[in-house]
Amino acid sequence: MTSPAPQPPENGHSATARVSAATAKAAQEKPPGRDARLDNAKFILIALVVVGHAIQPLTDYGPASALYYWIYFFHMPAFILISGYLSRSFDASSNRVEKLVLTLAVPYLIFWTAHQAIYTVERGGLPDSLSVLQPTWTLWFLVALFLWRLSVPVWQRLRWPVAIAIIISLFAATADLGSTLSLGRVLSFLPFFVLGLSLRREHFAYLDKLWVRVGSVLVLGVTAVLAVPISDHLSRDWLFWRDSLTDRDIDPLLPSIGLRLAFMGLALAMTIAVLALTPKRQTWYTSLGAYTLFVYLGHSVVLLILKNTPWYDVMTGPVGLAATLAAGVGLTLLLCTPLVRKCLQWAVEPQPTWFLRQDDNKGLARKEADARKRAAGSGTERERSSV
Template sequence: MEDNRDYFMDNYKALLIVLVVISHFLELNNKNNLFLYLLKWFIVCFHMPAFIFVSGYFSKKELSIEKLIKKLFIPYLVYEIIYYFFYTFILHRTTKLYLLKPKFSLWYLLALFVWRLITPYFKKIPHYMIVSVSLGLLIGISDMQDNFLSIPRILYFYPFFLLGTITQQVDIKKLLSKIKIKKIIPVFLIVLLISFVICPYSNKIFYGRYNYESLHQTDIEGMFVRLLCYAIGFLMIIIMMFFVKKDKTSYSYIGQRTMPVYIFHGLTYCFFKYNTTILQMVNTPIESMLLILFCLLLVKLYSSKIFFNITNYISNIHLPIFSHQR
């Protein structure tokens, strides 16, 4: 029944998808002023870890390989084809159908497929959370191409997905009831913002796709910084929960329709990135606010029924190969 919905998580997902969109649209202008710079750092340090945590939270039920292929892998292939035609005929950019190298944000669909596929088996490993973090640290040493099957990102973000799968609603309620945590949040956020200003590294340290060498770090330095990124990500997942409403709101439905927003905002962003210079020119306070407003309008547009129906249809494409299987 609708009354049994977890509106808290719907609201959390709505907040996170808004931040995902804003983060992408800040990619070309975040160095234009201090506000955009801090906003980009702030969002990047936790928005994907939190989004992936929530995905894990809603992935406790094991699905068969057939359902995973239908719900995630087939849509991944379909959206790759859509992006290929968009790049080729709308953006007029030279590209190929790199199914092994996901375009833009489509790596997330591939990652979800892999995470949901391996998690039931991975959890049988002793101390699997520690193992997952260790893999996330060690992949940074590899010289593997950062976009090949999105393996670096799949391994880096996996601990957040795992955490979501073992987190129960009662755990979150207990956490949010602790008054002491609320008192230290302002201090932590201030320290965090100050650290972003003086940080000697690029905010790409939070992306998970780049190895330590490309970030101009030694292996030991890179693993230490990445471990710090993990700590910040885990803490921010908790902290941002305190800013989310628990009851149904006018935007709760957006949390139920994050997929169309995630998929289609990328097409809009790529159009502005490659066909115009508008995003690079955003600088003044008014322009910065207009950009954020534009991102909110995009979320509103792509969470509408028509786009939700499109993604829902693609994730339920009939596969004859599975038609005789239950």
């Protein structure tokens, strides 16, 4: 036999180029991991949610009121923007919808029942309404996230989704939508969710620029100072994004719409500032950012019970504010611990075995295999008869 001709050695540059191209292709095919900056931001924001709810009964005290306003300027818009960004892959497939039901709808029903039980004990009788379509306290966010995620495919098809969402939000604010499904908040906060959907990973690179970080410090500092006079003169209704603009003391169109736009801009500027100043490296609390739903749902029950104790009668002034802040941060960390998560998992992350009908996949696969065997057998018989 003739030996094959020896091949010339590969050029070093071309080999390196091929290796680099293969590495780049592999990097593109490999799905991106969790973003440490977003996990850090989620933990910071959920801590602010708990702190804001914890200090709410203390807002007759000036510094507590100013801190409450400052937190409410941006904490939910920021959380919603991140939620929108993390919802980009939602395609309304059956598996996605099933997961949506298990992670949002079922926990909603469980904690709605828990809230109503606490209200019943507090009032000494059943509330006026027991409609599950009227979210209790913090549960509006689960309803909103459920509806927003179902609408993701629609927003991804539109040419100007953010502009359309802003228009819907502004017009919705001029109508009295009532408390059913918290539609006022669902539509008012919609632009932040849609903006999050429209963002891409490369957009977050701008947050690392020096001028953005310097501007972020200024934004948070200025808004902290402005929160003091604003907390004395502006109604909290502007912070909740819940009620119609028609029931305010000013005209519901020109001044009110202008104020709503101003609050949108303020919330967006503070959201960008917080994200820019949030570490993008792994920190001691990065892993805790994955457990925000445990904190969000669990803290509501704890604080509802705490409000029916003498805590807020005793905790007043600067000492009460400091103690309540410490309690809020401590509660956030406690709800992230493995033991507490294990105790709450049945309610926060319920398994589908007791809620959804399970298809007999093994039986279906067995039937398909039998059908293929029968088809193959009949084909063999036909071949034999033809021979």
